[in-house]
Amino acid sequence: MSAPSTGGASRDGYGSGLLRIADDPRVVVIEADLGKSTKSCHFRTKYPSKSFSMGIAEQNMMLVAAGMAASGKIPFASTFAIFTERAFEQIRNGIARPGLTVHICGSHGGIHTGTDGSSAQSIEDLAIYRTIPGMAVLHPCDDLSAEELTVQLLDHDGPTYMRTARNKIGRIYDHDSVRELKIGRGSIIRRGNDVCIIACGVMVSQAMVAADELADSGIDAAVIDMHTLKPLDIELVDSMAKSCGCFVTAEDHSVIGGLGGALAEHLSTGITAPLEMVGVRDEFGESGESAELMLKMGLTSQDIKNSALKAISRKSG
Amino acid sequence: MNSGRELPSLSIEELEDMSRRCRINIVKMTHEAGAGHPGGSLSAIDLIVGLYGHNFLRIDADDADWEDRDRFIMSKGHASPAVYSILNEIGYLSEEDLMSFRTLGSVCQGHVDMKWTKGVDFSAGSLGMGLSFGLGCSLAAKMDGSNRTIWVMVGDGEVQEGEVWEAAMAADFHSAGNLKLIVDRNGIQNDDFVNVQMEVGDVASKFSSFGWEVIEIDGHSMREIRDALDKAKSINHSPCVIVAKTVKGKGVSFMEGNPEFHGKAPNDDELRIALEELS
Numbered sequence: 001m002s003a004p005s006t007g008g009a010s011r012d013g014y015g016s017g018l019l020r021i022a023d024d025p026r027v028v029v030i031e032a033d034l035g036k037s038t039k040s041c042h043f044r045t046k047y048p049s050k051s052f053s054m055g056i057a058e059q060n061m062m063l064v065a066a067g068m069a070a071s072g073k074i075p076f077a078s079t080f081a082i083f084t085e086r087a088f089e090q091i092r093n094g095i096a097r098p099g100l101t102v103h104i105c106g107s108h109g110g111i112h113t114g115t116d117g118s119s120a121q122s123i124e125d126l127a128i129y130r131t132i133p134g135m136a137v138l139h140p141c142d143d144l145s146a147e148e149l150t151v152q153l154l155d156h157d158g159p160t161y162m163r164t165a166r167n168k169i170g171r172i173y174d175h176d177s178v179r180e181l182k183i184g185r186g187s188i189i190r191r192g193n194d195v196c197i198i199a200c201g202v203m204v205s206q207a208m209v210a211a212d213e214l215a216d217s218g219i220d221a222a223v224i225d226m227h228t229l230k231p232l233d234i235e236l237v238d239s240m241a242k243s244c245g246c247f248v249t250a251e252d253h254s255v256i257g258g259l260g261g262a263l264a265e266h267l268s269t270g271i272t273a274p275l276e277m278v279g280v281r282d283e284f285g286e287s288g289e290s291a292e293l294m295l296k297m298g299l300t301s302q303d304i305k306n307s308a309l310k311a312i313s314r315k316s317g
Numbered sequence: 318m319n320s321g322r323e324l325p326s327l328s329i330e331e332l333e334d335m336s337r338r339c340r341i342n343i344v345k346m347t348h349e350a351g352a353g354h355p356g357g358s359l360s361a362i363d364l365i366v367g368l369y370g371h372n373f374l375r376i377d378a379d380d381a382d383w384e385d386r387d388r389f390i391m392s393k394g395h396a397s398p399a400v401y402s403i404l405n406e407i408g409y410l411s412e413e414d415l416m417s418f419r420t421l422g423s424v425c426q427g428h429v430d431m432k433w434t435k436g437v438d439f440s441a442g443s444l445g446m447g448l449s450f451g452l453g454c455s456l457a458a459k460m461d462g463s464n465r466t467i468w469v470m471v472g473d474g475e476v477q478e479g480e481v482w483e484a485a486m487a488a489d490f491h492s493a494g495n496l497k498l499i500v501d502r503n504g505i506q507n508d509d510f511v512n513v514q515m516e517v518g519d520v521a522s523k524f525s526s527f528g529w530e531v532i533e534i535d536g537h538s539m540r541e542i543r544d545a546l547d548k549a550k551s552i553n554h555s556p557c558v559i560v561a562k563t564v565k566g567k568g569v570s571f572m573e574g575n576p577e578f579h580g581k582a583p584n585d586d587e588l589r590i591a592l593e594e595l596s
Contacts, residue, residue, distance in 0.1 A: 028457075028460070049460070050460070052456060052491070054483075054487050055483075055486070055487065055490075057480075057483035057486070057487065059445075059446075059449070059479070059480040059483060060449040060452070060480055060483035060484045060487055061449075062449075063446045063447075063449030063450045063452075063453060063480070063484070064449050064450070064452050064453035064456065064484075064487070065453060066449075066450050066453060067449070067450040067451060067452060067453020067454040067455075067456075067457065068453040068454070068456060068457045069453075070431070070438070070439075070450070070453070070454065071453065071454050071457030071458065071461075072384065072457065072461075073457050073460070075453075089443060090446060090449075090480070093440070093442065093443040093446065094440070094443070094446045094449075094450065097430075097432070097440050098430070098431050098432045098439075098440040099432060
């Protein structure tokens, strides 16, 4: 699959996805003073009567969303990924426990967020929301896939968390290929038999670069965009375990409990295969440009490539 | 339009008798479970009986899921015996259900839970969340052009939670005139008296400064409760709060004003005395 060179940030896709589902009378958008950042602002501008500003008060926002969901609405509530965490217990007890369908979007996830520094760089959101029973966890890699998955959320029953990223990256999908995406199904964006690189978010493009470089060394790497971390597409993982025999996960998130954690949990219960994880190593970030930080914290295509070689070397036989 | 069975509108004497029956069930079910929160259930029950028993709450006695029903959001979810006892009175729960309180598989969960119990509109148990949930219900009702009213009850210890004030500010900003709050001002929380743990002070003035209409009453006078609910329902320009002065454990002498019975069930002897006092 060719990667078009232009694109937007995944948060832009969330904003345009909301506009595409605006005609559904059940859809409401709730903000906590970061609509310009999460991109729900476009919806609010066009549909003010279906948009609700709750001020800088995330805990209240989550329960307002729950009350709306219990009254027949389909709320989309957004703020920075890190600030959704402030309302973790509200999401757990007020939304997920009664099984209410509220779609939460946390933008500016990960180290990639950059110069704002560690207070804004959520590296644990995917992990914590994975632990909540019945909650789906999504992390699209580009603007088009974020838009597509946002549209698909309209038909998804149960609470969801979608992480988007702040910065623009090259598109992985085009307008045709993005239609193949489905919540809960990993997307094979490159086929290969030597190692399977499973990535999410901004690390998908890094995985593609790594796969290209591995190909130069005669190594045939598959790349999966695991845009849905929960429920994890275990059928796909098992099939890749058989065909590739080893894995690398790549995420702009802690290696504890996120995509790597999810893979490790699954691989420990069934088909076993070597797994190397590229991600944040139990440490906080700092201010800096995205590329500088990704280099410093081991989140580059080179790190993925090294991990792939290590995973291959661990294959038995 | 709802075509189901409305609740009857009861006289003051009938409401007081309903409260007495509910109190008996509150002490019986907590005794049976050997756990639960009788104190805050007994302080709240007159207010809840007033709401349901005087037909202020527009629900369908035959269809708990009627979409356009008024909502009662019990945010102080530990006072679940009070809610279960009124749901028994209107026919949503049986005596058998009440006596299964807190047991495995029971429709009467430890804290009120909309997923488990017919007629419960909110899953509580973590304090401070109900008013926000009520605001969400309120805004949805306004979007739908519905005249349904959203009633929320919180405890006075509960207003120590910051989210209550986030919701209070937002409710005024969004002109949630269909949102009504009842504060059960019983003066006692889990560990001790509210004024020992962290005094919440003049709750009425605090809400007033947040833009709410405020009514202050004796939360055990059925006449004052009826008049306050009536007045609250007539206020549509802004959210309205009824601050009800109550007595924790009201109706059972050794529980009244006793922090020990916030979260402790009566033993066999205590149940016997309680039932004698309430009968």
